[in-house]
Amino acid sequence: MKELTRSSRxxxxxxxxxxxxxxxFAYTESKNTLTDINLQxxxxxxxxxxxxxxxxxxxxxxxxxxxxxxxxxxxKLFEKLVQxxxxxxxxxxxxxxxxxxxxxxxxxxxxxxxxxxxxxSAEEVDKRVxxxxxxxxxxxxxxxxxxxxxxxxxxxxxxxxxxAMLPQIILYDEPSANLDLRARRxxxxxxxxxxxxxxxxxxxxxxxxxxxxxxxxxxxGRIVADGIPQNIMxxxxxxxxxxxxxxxxxxxHH
Amino acid sequence: MRLxxxxxxxxxxxxxxxxxxxxxxxxxxxxFAFSFVQKITLLPVIVVITTVIFCLSNLPLSFxxxxxxxxxxxxxxxxxxxxxxxGDTIIFQWGWLxxxxxxxxxxxxxxxxxxxxxxxxxxxxxxxPFLTSIKAMRSLGLPQxxxxxxxxxxxYLEELGNMLTTMQRAIRLRGFRYQQFSRRNLKILAQLTxxxxxxxxxxxxxxxxAMILRGYGYKIPQIDRQQxxxxxxxxxxxxxxxxxxxxxxxxxxxxxxxxxxx
Numbered sequence: 459m460k461e462l463t464r465s466s467r468x469x470x471x472x473x474x475x476x477x478x479x480x481x482x483f484a485y486t487e488s489k490n491t492l493t494d495i496n497l498q499x500x501x502x503x504x505x506x507x508x509x510x511x512x513x514x515x516x517x518x519x520x521x522x523x524x525x526x527x528x529x530x531x532x533x534k535l536f537e538k539l540v541q542x543x544x545x546x547x548x549x550x551x552x553x554x555x556x557x558x559x560x561x562x563x564x565x566x567x568x569x570x571x572x573x574x575x576x577x578x579s580a581e582e583v584d585k586r587v588x589x590x591x592x593x594x595x596x597x598x599x600x601x602x603x604x605x606x607x608x609x610x611x612x613x614x615x616x617x618x619x620x621x622a623m624l625p626q627i628i629l630y631d632e633p634s635a636n637l638d639l640r641a642r643r644x645x646x647x648x649x650x651x652x653x654x655x656x657x658x659x660x661x662x663x664x665x666x667x668x669x670x671x672x673x674x675x676x677x678x679g680r681i682v683a684d685g686i687p688q689n690i691m692x693x694x695x696x697x698x699x700x701x702x703x704x705x706x707x708x709x710x711h712h
Numbered sequence: 713m714r715l716x717x718x719x720x721x722x723x724x725x726x727x728x729x730x731x732x733x734x735x736x737x738x739x740x741x742x743x744f745a746f747s748f749v750q751k752i753t754l755l756p757v758i759v760v761i762t763t764v765i766f767c768l769s770n771l772p773l774s775f776x777x778x779x780x781x782x783x784x785x786x787x788x789x790x791x792x793x794x795x796x797x798x799g800d801t802i803i804f805q806w807g808w809l810x811x812x813x814x815x816x817x818x819x820x821x822x823x824x825x826x827x828x829x830x831x832x833x834x835x836x837x838x839x840x841p842f843l844t845s846i847k848a849m850r851s852l853g854l855p856q857x858x859x860x861x862x863x864x865x866x867x868y869l870e871e872l873g874n875m876l877t878t879m880q881r882a883i884r885l886r887g888f889r890y891q892q893f894s895r896r897n898l899k900i901l902a903q904l905t906x907x908x909x910x911x912x913x914x915x916x917x918x919x920x921x922a923m924i925l926r927g928y929g930y931k932i933p934q935i936d937r938q939q940x941x942x943x944x945x946x947x948x949x950x951x952x953x954x955x956x957x958x959x960x961x962x963x964x965x966x967x968x969x970x971x972x973x974x
Contacts, residue, residue: 557871
């Protein structure tokens, strides 16, 4: 399954999924949260976004999906300019805290929420709900109340609720935060086989090493490094200068 | 496991099968007709209508009684004095205490109408999941702002409760005692309330962002809307049920106008 996914990714890699040109964003006039971001992510790529707290990771995500309006610069998704405030089912965001995302009284309703808003027929909505549930391995939770679930289950429901819209790009904001070891492993396995273009923001560097083809390091709203995860994360000087540590698996024990 | 608010929303009854959009139109028109009733002679009629609708809904009596308890105390507090102060025809006098006929009838009228309206409202919102009711209101043209506010308020009722419990535990564990009435305690309680409001605002804001990202408020393409507008057999039955309820409501209003005064 993974081999298939990777080979289909290679074919897709020729098309740019996300193109960010000279992007800047500021919450207040005094300080930019994002400064001069230039970035291109190909379709099917799995990219990790790392950086210390306050580096601008979540802000970048909210800007990419059109929740925040850039102060300057532009973002294109599959060559189409992102228009802030306009719903675009091609992109989905999985929030850091699933409680921010899950709002309906039943898991089924929550997963159907997006497809229903897209104006799909009842049969198509049901089909998408079933597929998203089975893809994330939580079909047994269909009639449960979302906010009564465990952290790991909530995380998978949040992912399923985005998957049901069949987005081509999915942004994951700290997906492994608050997960126990088993739930984290399940999430890693899921992300490894995900065929969509994914951008994962996380402090869980070990997870990113297992999942991502590429990693981008942000510091104070600027891209500091962009490249192969192992190369960037094993550079102790670079990592420490940007408030991070080399992950344990890349530390050489003598 | 289901939400308390939706506990009986998934039963199978005629009222449950009635589509929420049509049910809203039918039962709300009935509620309006009940609120216009002033003639005592119409009270048995509205009680019978309410009883029939409640029985058709298959909702347990305990559900109704538990929800009528607190409004019951409220209405009791409102009407208890009326028989002694309203009207001129004295039925009974004991010293300065006089029981008046008009006051008694007014009390009965207010109480019966109140309980009938409340029962119909409970049937209306207790026989469908809350989200379905919201969607139905939206499809009937309720302003978007009100729909958004209701949805978010509902979403955070439980969340706010949990947040408050956690914060209360946290301050208790650091030695705070509610029993002591002091300026400092009032200040701390005010801070707790403020913090709760700010947190719930921030959480609601994030939920709203998540909703927008999943197409909330996005206009449904015209083709699908046309498909949805085609009347199915089920729609026709719903339409018939709604028409019957609206006709009952109109008849009650006409009877109220035509019947002689009490």
